[in-house]
Amino acid sequence: MEYTCIKTYSLHPGIGAIQIHRPDALNALSLQTMIELVDAFETYDADSAIRCIVIHGSKKAFAAGADIKEMDNADTVTMLERDQFSRWERIRQTKKPVIAAVSGFALGGGCELTMLCDMIVASDTAQFGQPEINIGVMPGAGGTQRLTRAVGKALAMEMVLTGRMISAQQAFAAGLVNRVVPVEYYLEEAFALAKDVAAKAPLAARLAKESVNKAFSTTLEGGLEFERKNFYMLFSTADQKEGMSAFVEKRKPEWQGK
Numbered sequence: 001m002e003y004t005c006i007k008t009y010s011l012h013p014g015i016g017a018i019q020i021h022r023p024d025a026l027n028a029l030s031l032q033t034m035i036e037l038v039d040a041f042e043t044y045d046a047d048s049a050i051r052c053i054v055i056h057g058s059k060k061a062f063a064a065g066a067d068i069k070e071m072d073n074a075d076t077v078t079m080l081e082r083d084q085f086s087r088w089e090r091i092r093q094t095k096k097p098v099i100a101a102v103s104g105f106a107l108g109g110g111c112e113l114t115m116l117c118d119m120i121v122a123s124d125t126a127q128f129g130q131p132e133i134n135i136g137v138m139p140g141a142g143g144t145q146r147l148t149r150a151v152g153k154a155l156a157m158e159m160v161l162t163g164r165m166i167s168a169q170q171a172f173a174a175g176l177v178n179r180v181v182p183v184e185y186y187l188e189e190a191f192a193l194a195k196d197v198a199a200k201a202p203l204a205a206r207l208a209k210e211s212v213n214k215a216f217s218t219t220l221e222g223g224l225e226f227e228r229k230n231f232y233m234l235f236s237t238a239d240q241k242e243g244m245s246a247f248v249e250k251r252k253p254e255w256q257g258k
């Protein structure tokens with residue numbers, strides 16, 4: 001697919017990067033942008049050479065939400081038929097670890113997109129918010145659910161009901177982001193984290209990601225059972241043999257992803 005709203009590139013072995021690129025609209029997530037994002041995520045997910053994905057926008061904006069200019073005249077039936085949020089769901093199903101590198105605005109659907117990622121590296125200029133209430137609606141791509149799970153009811157309720165943004169530091173204190181770094185270094189930091197993740201056994205990373213995410217959709221007992229089965233399953237991989245032999249032989253493991 002030819003991309004017009006995003007760019008993809010790979011500067012480091014094993015890491016697939018995606019940049020949202022709609023500078024005139026603060027990277028608003030138009031329908032076309034979401035189609036391209038899904039394609040980029042699914043392409044990287046199917047590429048065995050890619051072990052970690054980094055998504056970012058510009059210094060000014062990660063993404064200022066869904067494209068309001070595509071929705072202002074829509075009615076319920078149009079919105080239902082567009083089924084735009086199914087694309088967020090497809091991104092959520094990415095099996096490889098995903099890191100969001102966030103600078104500037106991450107609002108509405110933009111904030112929701114960061115929460116679909118596995119880790120968030122924020123620049124000290126990042127601002128997170130669910131401002132849909134200011135335009136007469138409410139979050140629709142997981143904002144009321146994932147934000148509440150990430151930061152707790154008090155802050156989520158305040159953000160969703162007032163539309164107020166929180167700073168990168170507040171987001172860090174609330175547990176929404178992994179780290180905050182000066183804006184000059186936020187991409188470098190995100191790629192350093194991605195390199196660390198990409199250097200691990202890919203199947204173990206995949207099952208570990210699935211297992212952590214399971215904690216949000218099941219009981220403790222169900223989650224523990226899921227975790228245990230995944231743990232045992234890894235003992236049928238070549239990478240488990242390699243990882244443990246390498247430890248015993250005091251050498252660096254070489255992963256096959258098998």
Ligand code: CAA
Nearest residue numbers: 024025026028064065066067068069108109131139140141
């Ligand atoms: N959709 C479409 N266009 C957008 C946009 C959006 N979400 N956000 C910004 N833009 C456009 C502006 O219309 C403007 O375009 P023009 O120059 O053609 O007028 C351009 O980007 C620059 O924006 P501003 O001039 O407004 O920039 P600013 O620095 O003054 O303000 C801002 C920045 C506070 C982020 C402001 O742009 C803003 O409030 N944006 C909307 C944020 C929002 O409400 N997001 C939620 C969208 S709904 C949603 O996401 C639903 C969901 O759950 C998926």
